[in-house]
Amino acid sequence: MSGVRVLVGTRKGAFILTADGKRERWNVSGPHFAGWEIYHLKGSPVDPNRLYASQTSGWFGQIIQRSCDGGKTWETPGGGMTKTPDGMPAGESNKFVYDTSPDSGRPLTTHQWYDGTQHPWEFKRVWHLEPSLTDPDAAFAGVEDAGLFRTSDGGKTWLELAGLRGHGTGPKWQPGAGGMCLHTILLDPSDPKRIYIAISAAGAFRTDDGGKTWKPINRGLHSQYIPDPDAEVGHCVHRIALHRSRPKVLFMQKHWDVMRSDDAGDSWREVSGNLPTDFGFVIDVHAHEPETIYVVPIKSDSEHYPPEGKLRVYRSRTGGNEWEALTKGLPQRDCYVNVLRDAMAIDSLDTCGVYFGTTGGQVYLSADAGDSWTPIVRDLPAVLSVEVQTLR
Amino acid sequence: MIRVVLPPHLRTLAHVKGEVTLDVPGQITRGAVLDALEARYPMLRGTIRDHVSEQRRPFLRFFACERDLTHEPPDAPLPDAVASGAEPFLVIGAIAGG
Numbered sequence: 001m002s003g004v005r006v007l008v009g010t011r012k013g014a015f016i017l018t019a020d021g022k023r024e025r026w027n028v029s030g031p032h033f034a035g036w037e038i039y040h041l042k043g044s045p046v047d048p049n050r051l052y053a054s055q056t057s058g059w060f061g062q063i064i065q066r067s068c069d070g071g072k073t074w075e076t077p078g079g080g081m082t083k084t085p086d087g088m089p090a091g092e093s094n095k096f097v098y099d100t101s102p103d104s105g106r107p108l109t110t111h112q113w114y115d116g117t118q119h120p121w122e123f124k125r126v127w128h129l130e131p132s133l134t135d136p137d138a139a140f141a142g143v144e145d146a147g148l149f150r151t152s153d154g155g156k157t158w159l160e161l162a163g164l165r166g167h168g169t170g171p172k173w174q175p176g177a178g179g180m181c182l183h184t185i186l187l188d189p190s191d192p193k194r195i196y197i198a199i200s201a202a203g204a205f206r207t208d209d210g211g212k213t214w215k216p217i218n219r220g221l222h223s224q225y226i227p228d229p230d231a232e233v234g235h236c237v238h239r240i241a242l243h244r245s246r247p248k249v250l251f252m253q254k255h256w257d258v259m260r261s262d263d264a265g266d267s268w269r270e271v272s273g274n275l276p277t278d279f280g281f282v283i284d285v286h287a288h289e290p291e292t293i294y295v296v297p298i299k300s301d302s303e304h305y306p307p308e309g310k311l312r313v314y315r316s317r318t319g320g321n322e323w324e325a326l327t328k329g330l331p332q333r334d335c336y337v338n339v340l341r342d343a344m345a346i347d348s349l350d351t352c353g354v355y356f357g358t359t360g361g362q363v364y365l366s367a368d369a370g371d372s373w374t375p376i377v378r379d380l381p382a383v384l385s386v387e388v389q390t391l392r
Numbered sequence: 393m394i395r396v397v398l399p400p401h402l403r404t405l406a407h408v409k410g411e412v413t414l415d416v417p418g419q420i421t422r423g424a425v426l427d428a429l430e431a432r433y434p435m436l437r438g439t440i441r442d443h444v445s446e447q448r449r450p451f452l453r454f455f456a457c458e459r460d461l462t463h464e465p466p467d468a469p470l471p472d473a474v475a476s477g478a479e480p481f482l483v484i485g486a487i488a489g490g
Contacts, residue, residue, distance in 0.1 A: 035401060059451045059485045060401060060439040076405070076435045095443045 004347050005070065005389040006355055007051065008363055009038035012381035014053055016071045021349055023367045026376050032074065033065065040128050040342055040385040043070075047136035048389050052155060054126035054141070062125050064094040064141075064155045077155035096123050096141070096149055099160040106166025111145065112174035121145045121170070128342060128385075130185035134192070142182030146173060146199040148211065161211035164197065169216065169233045176200035176236050176255075177302075183341055184240050188247040196250065196265060201226075201236035204252070206265050217265030221254060238281045239341045243290035251293050251320070253283040253341075258295055260320050271320020276307045282344035286369060287352040291319040294346075294354060294370060296339040305336040313356070315370045329373035330364065337362070342385035349390055357383025394425055395480035399452075402440070402483070406433040411480055420475035422454060423466035440483060455482040 002021035008014065013031030032038075033055045041053035049070040055063040065074045077094065098121065099105035110118035124144040132138035137154040147165045149158040164182075173180060181200055188194035193210040196217075203218040216232050226234040236255035243249065252259040252268065256279050259268040272278035279300040286292035295314050299307050306312060310333065313326040337360035347353040354366045361380040366373045393413040403409065414428045423446075430437045441448050446466070448454075453462040457471045457479050473479035 057401065059399070059449065060405075061449060062438070063405065063435075078434060095438060097444055 002349060003391045004349070004353065005043070005048070005391055006345070006363065006376070007041045007043065007071070007385075007387040007389070008357055008377075008380065008383060009040050009053070009342075009385035010357075010361070010381040010383050011037055014038040014041055014055075014071075015377070015380055017363065017376050023349075023353055023365060028377060029071065031381075032071065036063075037125075038384065039125060040387075041065075042129050042131055042387045043389045044131040044136040044139075045133055046131075048391055050131070050136040050154075052129045052131060052139050054129055056125040062094065062096060062123075064126065064129075064158075066155045077153075094155060094158060096126070096143055096147075096158055097160075098123065098147060098165065099162040104162060105160070106162040109165075109170045111170055111180060112172060114175065118171060121165070123147075124179060127181045127183045128185055130187060133187050133189055140185050140187075140195075142185050142197065144179040144181040145175075146180050146182040146202060148182055148185070148197060150211070161207075163207070163212050164205060164214045167205070167214050167216070169202070172231075172233050173199060173202035174234065184237070186240060186242055186247075186250075189244045190247050194247070194264075196240060196242075198237040198240050198252075200238065201255070202233050203235040204237050204240060204250075204265055217261070218268070219266065220261075220268030220270075221259065222257070223255065225255070239283045241283050241285050241293070243285045246290045249290065249319075251283050251285060253280050253295055255279065256300070258283065258320060271316070273316070273321035273323055275314055275323050276312075276325075280339075281341040282339055282356060284344045284346050284354070286354075287346050287348040289317070289352075292317045292369070293319065294344065295323075296344070296356065298338060304338045309333055309335050311335040311337065311358075313354070313366075313370055313373070326366070326370045326373070328371065329366075335360075340384055343383050345386045345388040347388045347390045353388065355386050355388050357386040359383065393477050394420060394428070394474065395477055396425065396429060397480045397482045398436075399483060399485045401485075402436060405435055405439065408433070413477075420470045421467050422461065422464065422470060422481075425470065425481055426466075451486040453484045453486055455484055456480070 006017040013034045015030035036055045039054045044050040051067040053065040066077045113119035126141045128142040130140040141149040148161045184198035186196040198204045205214045221235045223235045239253045248264040250261040258272045260271045277297045280298045311330045314323040337358035343357040352369045357363045359382040363376045396412045416428045
């Protein structure tokens with residue numbers, strides 16, 4: 001019996017939504033970690049019951065939580081729970097320290113602040129967790145201030161892949177409105193040494209040697225908000241997506257512009273076409289049709305809600321340029337929510353399901369690849385992230 | 393025994409209810425109390441003070457005996473009433489912790 005498990009991170013906790021393959025009747029579990037910001041949670045493709053969650057707070061800092069039973073119970077990974085004499089469970093919270101060691105690390109530099117001055121590089125939180133495609137104990141973490149960490153022991157310890165931060169262009173990176181975050185991690189299913197990442201606002205980078213060295217892949221991007229609009233780095237990339245059958249074809253939602261690359265990011269071309277606005281955060285690819293992509297256009301600058309108060313997903317079946325508005329079941333008046341960069345996901349059931357969450361607390365589902373939509377839940381805290389696991 | 397009152401979110405994280413009681417060796421200072429707390433509840437490492445610098449997290453404060461001890465040096469002795477267990481040492485989230 002197939003089914004789906006939707007993992008929702010919100011400003012005030014995590015929620016887990018489950019249904020069978022029909023996706024009609026839903027069970028809602030949560031809030032997990034009530035009161036904490038859950039920037040992201042994601043399951044291992046190798047072991048779907050292994051989940052990782054980023055639990056964060058302006059008061060108490062960063063915690064990584066792990067579940068080995070699909071989210072029923074959670075623990076702070078610490079090398080196995082131990083019992084103190086009075087029976088209290090002990091663990092170890094998680095330590096994200098930039099690697100500045102002479103052997104594997106890079107010195108901490110500064111980065112550009114909003115006003116162009118230099119600012120110290122400081123760890124703030126984990127934005128995105130990307131479990132390994134082959135090992136349930138391995139996962140990557142994208143953090144603010146921008147850096148990439150990896151665990152190989154189920155989240156107990158995290159080591160920085162410092163080559164990215166040490167690329168040499170760090171002093172030109174700058175924070176977006178949400179902070180200087182590494183928010184996208186794409187693992188190439190055909191090449192374990194190739195990883196794509198994206199940073200707001202530095203741009204997209206690629207490694208072909210498992211994370212030792214990185215190259216910026218921003219040729220073709222054009223951004224008016226940096227002194228040189230065609231610079232090698234400094235672009236505010238909001239999200240990148242790929243289809244696992246064609247990992248060299250990338251789709252990007254940039255601060256403005258929807259972009260496409262057919263050569264693993266070496267060059268990009270704009271495919272915004274007839275979108276009502278080419279600003280937005282999410283972008284994703286149909287599970288079975290590599291040329292079918294989805295975006296949610298949002299007004300900018302600081303308005304950050306749908307144009308005309310109409311919540312519309314746009315779908316292109318041609319890999320960009322030609323877009324159709326998908327509105328059935330979505331509010332078409334007085335809607336002023338946002339859809340954040342990690343808040344869209346796609347299942348791989350035969351009739352592909354598309355999910356997205358809003359800052360108004362709705363999680364919408366289309367069980368017919370976008371033709372019609374229905375809310376699974378309407379009143380959660382503001383949604384930060386949505387992931388879906390297809391369970392078979 | 394030293395009594396410590398944690399903010400609700402940290403009690404949840406540490407799987408404790410109510411006050412925490414700790415054996416703290418040597419002089420009773422804030423640093424010694426936090427060392428003992430983190431040794432007993434390692435999941436709290438990094439949540440009250442930074443992993444590496446051991447600096448207090450900016451939105452946390454320390455109170456005891458109706459006094460604000462937030463800006464006292466970490467190696468300053470805590471009040472006798474805390475050292476004797478008559479009064480708890482309070483870890484407080486600023487602005488009521490959100």
